Amino acid sequence: MDVCREMRRLACRALTRTLFSDPAQARLTVEVEEAYTVLMPGMWWQMVIPVGLVHKAPLPANRRFARARVTARSLIGRMVAAYRARGAGLGDGLSLIMSAEDERGRGFTDDEVCDQIATLMIGGIPATADLLAWFFCVLSQDGTVEKELHGEADAVLGGRVPAHVDVSRLPRLGQALTETLRLYPSVSVLSCQVTRHVHLEGAALSPGDEVMFSPYCLHRDAEVFPDPEPLSPDRWLPGQVCQEQREAFIPFGSGTRKCIGDSYGMTEATLAAAVVMSRVRLAKVPGTPDPAPLLRMTLSPVPLKLTVEPRGIRDQGHQEAADGTTALRCPVHLAAD
Ligand code: HEM
Numbered sequence: 001m002d003v004c005r006e007m008r009r010l011a012c013r014a015l016t017r018t019l020f021s022d023p024a025q026a027r028l029t030v031e032v033e034e035a036y037t038v039l040m041p042g043m044w045w046q047m048v049i050p051v052g053l054v055h056k057a058p059l060p061a062n063r064r065f066a067r068a069r070v071t072a073r074s075l076i077g078r079m080v081a082a083y084r085a086r087g088a089g090l091g092d093g094l095s096l097i098m099s100a101e102d103e104r105g106r107g108f109t110d111d112e113v114c115d116q117i118a119t120l121m122i123g124g125i126p127a128t129a130d131l132l133a134w135f136f137c138v139l140s141q142d143g144t145v146e147k148e149l150h151g152e153a154d155a156v157l158g159g160r161v162p163a164h165v166d167v168s169r170l171p172r173l174g175q176a177l178t179e180t181l182r183l184y185p186s187v188s189v190l191s192c193q194v195t196r197h198v199h200l201e202g203a204a205l206s207p208g209d210e211v212m213f214s215p216y217c218l219h220r221d222a223e224v225f226p227d228p229e230p231l232s233p234d235r236w237l238p239g240q241v242c243q244e245q246r247e248a249f250i251p252f253g254s255g256t257r258k259c260i261g262d263s264y265g266m267t268e269a270t271l272a273a274a275v276v277m278s279r280v281r282l283a284k285v286p287g288t289p290d291p292a293p294l295l296r297m298t299l300s301p302v303p304l305k306l307t308v309e310p311r312g313i314r315d316q317g318h319q320e321a322a323d324g325t326t327a328l329r330c331p332v333h334l335a336a337d
Pocket residue numbers: 015119120121123124125127128131185186187190191250251252253254257258259260261262264265266269
């Protein structure tokens with residue numbers, strides 16, 4: 001299985017189901033997911049090749065990207081229109097955005113609602129997907145941690161699908177995900193703009209200057225995180241984390257621009273990892289090289305192909321389809337179910 005691709009599909013599906021819960025719009029929701037599957041990889045190239053002409057050239061990739069952008073916009077527009085026609089809110093993400101008002105009682109225009117949805121999709125899908133991809137990558141390389149986490153998932157869930165209350169009942173999984181974010185922060189480079197004159201390590205900075213910094217490097221600073229290279233979920237045991245580490249650990253950024261989806265992303269990653277782990281094992285293919293970090297919109301493990309091995313599904317009381325397909329289906333589809 002191409003883990004990065006499957007985790008993107010999973011994160012995309014989780015987010016669209018959170019934003020659009022109207023069963024009457026299920027077809028539109030799937031079409032939005034399909035459009036974003038094309039948009040996500042193309043967006044990186046739009047960012048790093050800032051030459052308009054290159055993107056306007058009639059290349060197949062450009063045409064696919066342009067089509068997907070128009071399609072996504074129009075699908076979300078149709079979704080907004082359907083919600084407006086329905087009247088009553090559904091308590092989902094789109095209903096909340098559509099009912100939001102500023103202090104003067106002014107709500108978003110339809111165009112602004114589309115912008116909000118696009119921002120959440122772009123902010124929410126690749127970062128959570130890469131956290132999950134790195135998590136399964138490190139798990140496939142560390143049998144001890146894997147065994148421990150499988151044990152916790154089995155003991156807490158006993159094969160059932162986890163609910164939101166289970167997130168706090170899976171502390172070891174939380175520590176392993178946090179440690180994965182330390183070693184492989186999905187957003188590995190951040191920037192900020194200086195607002196007043198300041199001296200930083202001998203450099204004089206003026207208002208308007210752009211500063212780039214890297215959570216990836218900060219998280220691997222041996223002065224803050226001793227022996228930083230190996231994966232060690234124990235670092236995050238209660239009482240083990242000091243103030244300096246708390247300040248240096250910034251996988252979601254910090255300050256006013258801190259990620260708005262931090263709790264959502266961690267909850268999603270915990271639940272998805274728990275479902276996958278309690279049903280299947282994602283194992284290394286013998287003889288294949290370890291993936292390396294590849295910087296795109298986010299930091300991805302590439303290439304990451306793992307095999308899907310069932311983990312005593314029958315023992316855990318799962319329903320198996322008459323043709324026995326449950327054990328063979330991709331964990332992403334199991335998770336989404
Ligand atoms: C583990 C998962 C995630 C990680 C590691 C992550 C990380 C980040 C980081 C580092 C930033 C930039 C902060 C800054 O500029 O200082 C950010 C911004 C943002 N994130 Fe997340 N994020 C995650 C999940 C999510 C999810 C699930 C959503 C939406 C549901 C989301 C929505 C956003 C948005 C809207 C922004 C602001 C973008 C902007 O500045 O325009 N994120 N995230």
